[in-house]
Amino acid sequence: MSTPLLEVQDLRVTFPARRRRPPARAVDGLDLTVQRGEIVALVGESGCGKSTLARVLVGLVKPTGGAVRYDGQPLSHRSAALKAHRRAVQLILQDPYSALNPRQTVYDAVAEGPRLHHLRSDLRDRVSESLSRAGLRPPEQFFGRYPFELSGGQQQRVVIASALALQPSMLVADEPVASLDASVRGEILALILRLREELGLSALVISHDLGLAWNIADRVAVMYLGRIVEQGKVEDVLQHPRHPYTRALLAVSPDADREAVPPLIAGEPPDPTAIPGGCRFHPRCPLREELAARGVDVSSCQTSDVALAPVDGVEVACRFADARAVQTASSATPPAQTSSG
Amino acid sequence: MLLEVNDLSVTYAAARPVHAVRGVSFTLDGGQTLGVAGESGSGKTTMALALLRLLPSAARIEGSVRFQGEELTTAKWGRMRAVRWDGASVVFQGAMGALNPVRTVGWQIREAIVQHDRGAKGIRGRIEELLESVGLPARRYEAYPHELSGGQRQRVMIAMALACRPDLIIADEPTTALDVIVQGQVLALLGELVRESGIGMIMISHDLSVLAETCASLAVMYAGEVVEHGPSRELVREPRHPYTAALAAAFPKIGDPASRLAPAGLGGDPPDASLVLPGCPFAPRCPVVMDECTSAEIELWNAGLERRSACLRVLGDAPETAAGTVTERSG
């Protein structure tokens, strides 16, 4: 296989201590790869470090450890190299309205990137093409508009167009549809899929929503407290979740076909300033309780850390992932499809 | 009947009057839950706030809202205030801004009770009970809002809404700002409270699947009108209005091969609320539009057991109609 487009190895980002609190380990030993033309969904709850990871990938946050390789080259924070990197990898933020400068017209917003990179020849054509690729047609009609004159979906298209204007090879989208209306959501996701088809764009889409992964991603990585706890092909991970945290996330993802089920895990979102020892999920782990009740020895969960290990074609960071094949079909997992089984 | 809404309309006075809500009718009984779905600008929040006349003065409310047999649209303001205190309460979406940052949680809940019932006894115990009923430890009485997480704050808001033992709760996007797992916890809590105490609940959201899970029946609003109404499970599984179908498809069911690598969306924008056009308001965006749609008189027709839909296609005799073809599932 050729070199992956993006390769993250043992990435660590620690934010310094503030006000008598210990330092926050937002990203804590994370491995991730994105192949060319691949769409990867990164899923986790807020505070798991997924937004920090996005900012590392576009060079906005400097990692404290580990390596990020893009196209085989390590990500450099020297200004010339960083500028080139920022042309190739584009960031798309959650709320399109605040991601657009309210005093810039659509034309200026899309032309901003090319201007910053001194790509001034054919600027008008470049802007037109980016806008129509993003589904704003005819583009001339949008040139003079201000962000507040557009609907939420159109604003997000402008943000995407301004990323496309630099002809990137990868999009990093942080919750790209979370603040959009339900009816617009699918349109924007379909746009990302179409861009992959037409331009061969890769994308890392960050979300709290597993449904989004099902909609557009090839692979899904589930993140918990700064680390990936399960990753693999979308069909495998979402239909046969192995990590108890993935199962908990699936249990709360709304499904009209069933009664609301009480969430599998209680408690508050985890705190990156106090990452538990051993398996970082053990204090909230329903599986551990269940196994303990059945008399299984689960003491190692508290004492030794656990790394991603391959299990049936996916990678899981749970030492009981294998032993549980029997239970997977039961209880709170979503209705699995027989077709792919 | 706890709440009877009949032909409720809200118009904002302006150079071109904005018809935010156009002729909404429904009923709600104690212990029942109604979900109101729609995209932003569909009038769902305006409609809910109009029930308690919580709208700015530029809004003109027409039609009838009967709460426990009492007409609210014409009630005196003093009576209205009383209803807002102990009859019905609202849980808003922004739990961060709604709490006073320099007062303890307990103090704020106490305030809600004392203003209504000056001589109340054993308030502290009652508040601690309330906190526990929303899943917060009683010692949180002394906590300040900044010491709580978003989910805990939203629980406090629910406790405040319950403080005066209302008969009706209106929850406006109660979980949008919350995280997935916390959202699940809060929704489960609301559902449990309604079941146990027999209060009525109206929940507003743009997420059809959240509503379908928590509420027994659903009303889908588009351009200020209810376009489909019925028991939530059936409504989502077999929408009889193409707009409902689009909303239902927006949040895919994991494991459904039809939505794998195929996000479903709806093109176009909602219509201008200041225009009154003939025919179906959804026609310009409708994937299964017919010629008659732009001219025919549209109303909520019967569309099966306890179900109503404002789509011309339900009038035809083909049972699997418009919406059925849109969300057709394989297998």
Next chain:
Amino acid sequence: MSATSAPLAHVTSVPGRSSRLRALVRMPGAVAGIAILVIVAAVAIGAPLFVHSYDLDVTKVNGPLLHAPTGAYPLGTDQSGRSELLLLAWGSRPSLLIGIIATALTMVLGTVIGLLAGHYQGIVGRLLMTVTDWFIVLPSLPLAIALSAVMGEGDTSITIAIAVTSWASTARLLRAQTLAVEARPFIERAKALGASNTQIMVRQVLPNVVPLILVSATLTVAGAILDQATLTFLGLGNPTEVSWGSMLNTAFANGDITAGAWWTLVPPGLAILVVVLGFSLTGRAVERVLNPRLAVER
């Protein structure tokens, strides 16, 4: 998939230059403010056409001394027999000139320091803010007096004195606004697009703080005209020059109040008030028009 080329809910024209001008004309406050400034500017520029040097020279005028308004002298005369009306017209020149130049200096200094302090939040920002705070707590009038005393009497020293004493509050204001703008996601997006520090400050932050600069400028210009009057009144200006401040100074020094000669005091006082009002009204209107959102809604 069909693209969203559907018509927008509200089709509005792009606020171009001409429509902004039209929006400005539709605001009564703006019209009044601009009218005041145009008239005052016309008077100041045209003054040499109808005011001659002998009208202002105490040795050459031959009017009645300290006389109440009459037909020949609509605003009366001063102690030396000069026409108050002509003095008022001539006095607008140094008042406006010093006010505007001092404001321009203040704005440039305040904006640059405010932007830098807001953008570089490390040691640079803290250092700049320390200096700014130091200037804020300095009592401005004594400082201006001391500066004029050191640099000698005259317009230049007054202008510099005004700028030095008023830039700090503008810098504070600009820093606060810069911090607010920098916290917004579009700044992060600009960085991710590859914008440098200077590009972020100039292309992203500056357009968003321009309204504040304008509002601040109108307040500063009003203050600067008052300061100019104050300093001249205190005798730190050019003693031979006629300005509104020096008119007040002369009237006060000659005891015109006790003499009941209101016409030597009220006109320059009112003139200062009206010009300040003109700047404030215009500033507020310009702020509204520059905001694309308000411009379209109007």
